[in-house]
Amino acid sequence: MPALSDGQPVGIVGLGLIGGSLGLDLQAAGIEVRALVHRESTALRARERGLASSIGTDPALLQGCGLVVLALPLDRLLAPDPALLDALPSSAVLTDVGSVKRPVLAHWRALLLGLGRREQLGRFVAGHPMAGTANSGVEAGQPGLFRGRPWVATPEGDTDPTALALVRELAERVGSRWFTCPAADHDRAVALISHLPVLVGAALLAAADRAGTAAGVGDLARFLASSGFADTSRVGGGNPELGTLMARTNREALLQALAAYRRELDGLESLVQAERWSELAGRLSEAQSLRPAYLGGDPPPLLGLAADDRPAAAP
Amino acid sequence: MPALSDGQPVGIVGLGLIGGSLGLDLQAAGIEVRALVHRESTALRARERGLASSIGTDPALLQGCGLVVLALPLDRLLAPDPALLDALPSSAVLTDVGSVKRPVLAHWRALLLGLGRREQLGRFVAGHPMAGTANSGVEAGQPGLFRGRPWVATPEGDTDPTALALVRELAERVGSRWFTCPAADHDRAVALISHLPVLVGAALLAAADRAGTAAGVGDLARFLASSGFADTSRVGGGNPELGTLMARTNREALLQALAAYRRELDGLESLVQAERWSELAGRLSEAQSLRPAYLGGDPPPLLGLAADDRPAAAP
Numbered sequence: 277m278p279a280l281s282d283g284q285p286v287g288i289v290g291l292g293l294i295g296g297s298l299g300l301d302l303q304a305a306g307i308e309v310r311a312l313v314h315r316e317s318t319a320l321r322a323r324e325r326g327l328a329s330s331i332g333t334d335p336a337l338l339q340g341c342g343l344v345v346l347a348l349p350l351d352r353l354l355a356p357d358p359a360l361l362d363a364l365p366s367s368a369v370l371t372d373v374g375s376v377k378r379p380v381l382a383h384w385r386a387l388l389l390g391l392g393r394r395e396q397l398g399r400f401v402a403g404h405p406m407a408g409t410a411n412s413g414v415e416a417g418q419p420g421l422f423r424g425r426p427w428v429a430t431p432e433g434d435t436d437p438t439a440l441a442l443v444r445e446l447a448e449r450v451g452s453r454w455f456t457c458p459a460a461d462h463d464r465a466v467a468l469i470s471h472l473p474v475l476v477g478a479a480l481l482a483a484a485d486r487a488g489t490a491a492g493v494g495d496l497a498r499f500l501a502s503s504g505f506a507d508t509s510r511v512g513g514g515n516p517e518l519g520t521l522m523a524r525t526n527r528e529a530l531l532q533a534l535a536a537y538r539r540e541l542d543g544l545e546s547l548v549q550a551e552r553w554s555e556l557a558g559r560l561s562e563a564q565s566l567r568p569a570y571l572g573g574d575p576p577p578l579l580g581l582a583a584d585d586r587p588a589a590a591p
Numbered sequence: 592m593p594a595l596s597d598g599q600p601v602g603i604v605g606l607g608l609i610g611g612s613l614g615l616d617l618q619a620a621g622i623e624v625r626a627l628v629h630r631e632s633t634a635l636r637a638r639e640r641g642l643a644s645s646i647g648t649d650p651a652l653l654q655g656c657g658l659v660v661l662a663l664p665l666d667r668l669l670a671p672d673p674a675l676l677d678a679l680p681s682s683a684v685l686t687d688v689g690s691v692k693r694p695v696l697a698h699w700r701a702l703l704l705g706l707g708r709r710e711q712l713g714r715f716v717a718g719h720p721m722a723g724t725a726n727s728g729v730e731a732g733q734p735g736l737f738r739g740r741p742w743v744a745t746p747e748g749d750t751d752p753t754a755l756a757l758v759r760e761l762a763e764r765v766g767s768r769w770f771t772c773p774a775a776d777h778d779r780a781v782a783l784i785s786h787l788p789v790l791v792g793a794a795l796l797a798a799a800d801r802a803g804t805a806a807g808v809g810d811l812a813r814f815l816a817s818s819g820f821a822d823t824s825r826v827g828g829g830n831p832e833l834g835t836l837m838a839r840t841n842r843e844a845l846l847q848a849l850a851a852y853r854r855e856l857d858g859l860e861s862l863v864q865a866e867r868w869s870e871l872a873g874r875l876s877e878a879q880s881l882r883p884a885y886l887g888g889d890p891p892p893l894l895g896l897a898a899d900d901r902p903a904a905a906p
Contacts, residue, residue: 406815406817408817426814426815428815455814457808457811461806461807461808461811462811462815464803464806464808465803465808465811465812465815466815468798468799468802468803468808468812469799469812469815469816469817469819469820470815470816470817470819470820472795472798472799473795473819473820473823473824474819474875475856475859475860475863476791476794476795476823476856477823477878478855478859478874478875478878479791479852479855479856479859480787480788480791480852480855481877481878481881481882481885482855482858482874482877482878482881483783483787483848483851483852483854483855484783484784484787484881484885485881486851486855487783487847487848487851487852488779488780488783490851491776491779491847492776493772493776493779493780493783496772496776496777496780497780497783497784497885498884498885499741499770500721500741500743500777500780500781500784500785501784501785501885501886501887502721502723502784502785504784504785504788504789504825504826505784505785505788505885506882506885506886507822507823507825507826508788508791508792508822508823508825508826508827509788509878509882509885510819510822510823510882511819511822511823512823512878512882513878513879513881513882514879515879516872516873516875516876516878516879517872519871519872519875520868520871520872520875523863523868523871524866524868527863527866530863531860531863531864532802532806533798533802534856534860534863536798536801536802536805537794537795537798537802537856538853538856538860539798540793540794540795540797540798540801541790541791541794541849541852541853541856543794543797544790544793544794545790545846545849545853548790548838548842548845548846548849549846551839551842553835553838553839556834556835556838557831557832557834557835558831559793559797560789560793560831560834560835561831562797563792563793563796563797563824563827563828563831564828564829564830564831566796566797566799566800566828567796567824567825567827567828569813570796570799570812570813570816570820570821570824571816571821572816
């Protein structure tokens, strides 16, 4: 199994925010990057931007890559082009960047088995770099996107340790903070901190609009809304296709998160209803004290490196 | 009834964010400002900062003021010092800056009646400048805080039009965008756009914490949380005393807002439960299209000036 520095090129499928940023940083680290895109017009612009060493629309360009990063949007990752599948080198380590992990693993393990590539199952490493901006598409890639941000991998029991080590080397080469956890844990965590806020904020916008209109204060509410409302509703007013895709692919964990949320909201509502103000103040104090731990910091001690994801020596 | 420019000083009770900022801007407009504060140490610091022309702890300094702005925190506004009440000039126009209006009106009308000042009822103008920063206290006041921001007044049927015009002159002198509406409308609108988001965000923090811990992914959720979670939970993790006070003083409107919110959230949850993805996408599209109207802009045409709040000619 080669290391990134062994001279084998890295393949990237898709040059959006994640793929393009990765291409820029890997090239800056002296690594040859071959990128596959869907449309010739994208390839032209990506070449102008220098997002990879070579860029094209023919999947054959991936031949010879020791590592292929599937940097596709989640919907395309879950319904990949058959020509792409055929062109993936059977000896390569494959990794993805999708924001849910159990469906990706289930789908890609089935795909690889269907292609008769049982021996490649252990070289499919599911991953999720937690980096983002509001931008997408071929103009979105930027240097340094991953620096200091988490890059989660969710290895399975049969994941090849050297494949995992290669993906880790990739993540750390672009400055990410690497760690691993089970795919189900990842999906439950992102349901709470990433997918639940979408519905929470969307419901707020709908409630302000419908209840405001019904009470004859819709215009007034819109005029008086300040930064607090804007912030609370930001992700709720985001890309609807993306929000739906998250809900569809992480439905079970999202429903559990929604149930937990409803219990908390019901509790707060009961305190307001019963005028139990000191208890309400206690709950709001608890919320205030909880928040700083969600604002970034070191990985908690119980996460981080398991014994089997330390970089292996090159064979 | 004097205009601001007639030479009578303006009194300000409290030199926190609102009172201090008002003092700075009014002095810059050439108006004499007399400010009453609670503690001598605050007076010393406020003098150093030049927040008013004269500053002291003796309520007698308000004598001679034609307009007194009660720039107190809501809890102190609803339980004012008896010495303050006695010292308020009986001929002055009084206005407040509290973030709920029905309770302030009910309380202060009762207070004025209790003091035997029935004739001053029409000169109590309830108001709410919609300006804020994260700061509070004597260090918080800053020039230009009100520029371009709404300043809502909620006149009653018996409000003296010349008193209303004087408060409007004050608001416009510091650059606010003036308009009026019924107090009940104001309170319903702020329940939706200001008080509901506090509980929505607090419930999110509690749900992420409790459900994350129960599922064994609490540390993971905290580590993976990004700007979306931070924004959605910002006001939910804010000052608990302030949040409780809002709920206590605007309880009825907040309960209506919570009921509306729960209906919307239940609707979204049902769609996820039933896997009705195109309808979910439709709801999220609706939320996306609603949000821009809450991000600031001109006052809606139906708000703004009623006939009775145009500035009256000075008598």
